[in-house]
Amino acid sequence: MASALITILLILILINIHPTISSSNWTLLQSNIGITAMHMQLLPNDRVLIYDRTDFGASNLSLAHGKCREDKYDYVLKRDCTAHSIEYDLLSDTFRPLMVQTDVWCSSASLLPDGTIVQTGGFNDGDHVVRVYKSCDDCDWQEIKSGLTNRRWYATNHLLPGGRQIIIGGRRQYNYEFYPKISPTEKAYSLPFLVQTNDPNLENNLYPFVFLNPDGNLFIFANNRAILFDYSRNQVLKKYPQVPGGHPRNYPSTGSAVLLPLRIVQGNVSVVEVLVCGGAPKGAFINAQNGKFDGALKTCARIRISDPNPKWVMETMPLARVMGDMLLLPNGDVLIINGGSAGSAGWEYGRNPVCNPVVYRPDSPLGHRFEIQTPSTIPRMYHSTAILVRDGRVLVGGSNPHIYYNFTNVLYPTELRLEAFLPSYLDPRLSSSRPKILPSFRTQFGYGERINIQFMVSGHVNLELVSVTLVAPSFNTHSFSMNQRLLILEGGNTTTAIGKAKYEVTVKAPPSCFIAPANYYLLFVVHGQIPSEGIWVQIG
Structure with missing residues (x-):
């Protein structure tokens, strides 16, 4: 049984499909905001x-x-x-x-x-x-x-x-x-x-x-x-x-x-x-x-x-x-x-x-x-x-199930701590597969424009597993994130190597304001389900 599992893991690594790693984590950012x-x-x-x-x-x-x-x-x-x-x-x-x-x-x-x-x-x-x-x-x-x-x-x-x-x-x-x-x-x-x-x-x-x-x-x-x-x-x-x-x-x-x-x-x-x-x-x-x-x-x-x-x-x-x-x-x-x-x-x-x-x-x-x-x-x-932030973490705060600020003698005290959830794609063991976007492109685009993005990956890259996403920053309250939206841009399969550990992908900006209302978005290069840090761009 153990040898079979090892064989499966080796196959997954060889074809560059990352096995699921349940290695999410948490960090406390502020003890009292x-x-x-x-x-x-x-x-x-x-x-x-x-x-x-x-x-x-x-x-x-x-x-x-x-x-x-x-x-x-x-x-x-x-x-x-x-x-x-x-x-x-x-x-x-x-x-x-x-x-x-x-x-x-x-x-x-x-x-x-x-x-x-x-x-x-x-x-x-x-x-x-x-x-x-x-x-x-x-x-x-x-x-x-x-x-x-x-x-x-x-x-x-x-x-x-x-x-x-x-x-x-x-x-x-x-x-x-x-x-x-x-x-x-x-x-x-x-x-x-x-x-x-x-x-x-x-x-x-x-x-x-x-x-x-x-x-x-x-x-x-x-x-x-x-x-x-x-x-x-x-x-x-x-x-x-x-x-x-x-x-x-x-x-x-x-x-x-x-x-x-x-x-x-x-x-x-x-x-x-x-x-x-x-x-x-x-x-x-x-x-x-x-x-x-x-x-x-x-x-x-x-x-x-x-x-x-x-x-x-x-x-x-x-x-x-x-x-x-x-x-x-x-x-x-x-x-x-x-x-x-x-x-x-x-x-x-x-x-x-x-x-x-x-x-x-x-x-x-x-x-x-x-x-x-x-x-x-x-x-x-x-x-x-909870909201997504640019480096891929999720900022988590709040919890006050009381009429006033109650810190004692209640079942769930008023919560003033701010923490971050780190999804498993931020596991340090995956760092060699994590793209790093190079500051080589402009960040304002009209609808349908070509976007050339250069990025680096220190480890092996499967060019077929590269995509580019846009995420609209949302307003969160009462368990709903208003204006939340994620677009997978057209052309992510056009990635080419342009140097040692350096690559370029060409995608198209969203075609219309109905698909992407004019606004700021976070742009990510994603490789094998592992995203880069985001870059702020303006669309429209």
Whole structure:
């Protein structure tokens, strides 16, 4: 038996297909960032914007220069001299406090093509507010008091091909609007689908899962079903079947979802798939309020939305999970991380932390796609977050399942630590196969332009196993990463050797703004499932 295993490993190495190495790892970055990371967005200068809600009471981080927030509407502190937002610098592993005036609790956001983040809504005095943040060494939040037509709390944002963002739903909001406005009188538009998916006892369609389809329309998933929606004409183009079992997957049942990697072939994307995983079963939220914590869902539902007659295909995760985050890794794998195995989202309603991430490999055979990863030692329950960063790590923070900052005498204390998950492709044993992109190409491209990328690999290279991916930096909160998108560029099989351990690959930029809305993206060269560090590029 042992000799047979050795033979298989040798064959895999000889043909340069790397055997699975379950050698993921964790590192603690900061033991106390002063606030809990309820919302996170990676910025195109390798800084991360982080914020929580403003009415938790005093945080553990003072505002700079003696500033204080005066807010007569705040439920806890009318005068608050502590921060509820920070900018974390990945390169220096430092952070600085930012000042946000109105309440950003359970809000939403999108990164715009110029690198500015536009954040919308929140709670209390923040529910109609638009906030803008453009990173620099001394920049801070700018607030537009009546930037929204309707109040937005638990809404979802998506960047559109024209550069505006659409803001969909929210608590008791069965409609959508756009920002920026075309005119001061631009209104919100009714979306009956959000009424149809609304549970009369509780709203199980908050933070809907929204993805831009390559045809320019939106895939919108709420509760347990989805539509293809033409937002420009306010028209439902297609209704997808209900997920088998009928269990809700959106807040507070809180599963997660991703648009699986889009492969561009001959200037088009012909296969478009969505994966929805985890959540809490019917009735779990009400049961948790009464002290009964139902087991989380163990199923994933995958659908090819590009098919004429699409159907959900069900899969079983190795670990049940509610409040988990799903992230696209640079090599096209899906990381499922954070959350618990019982209960529901909401204050004190989650139980049994799931500390082991799981990797899902979309291209592996059905039944062989999941792999359990090395666990963290930190429970990440309600209000935890995770984002991919440029070097391939995953930044993980947050967890505050309480109304206020509670560090003692609670089941899961408020969490101020920031850590990084290192997927197995960062194992030092794989360093000889890891590409290193050379700074030999420009980083701004129009649609369809050729991109020549030079890179180095110190070990043996199988040119047939080289690809180039683009990853859009997403806004993460409440187990959903808004605007998350991964493109496999056309032409990755054109790799040639140009010197000792030096190679060049020629690919095409995405063909249109419907496949890749104009924005900043992280570009990775991937060799045998091992990605390089990313390079920031602008497309469009």
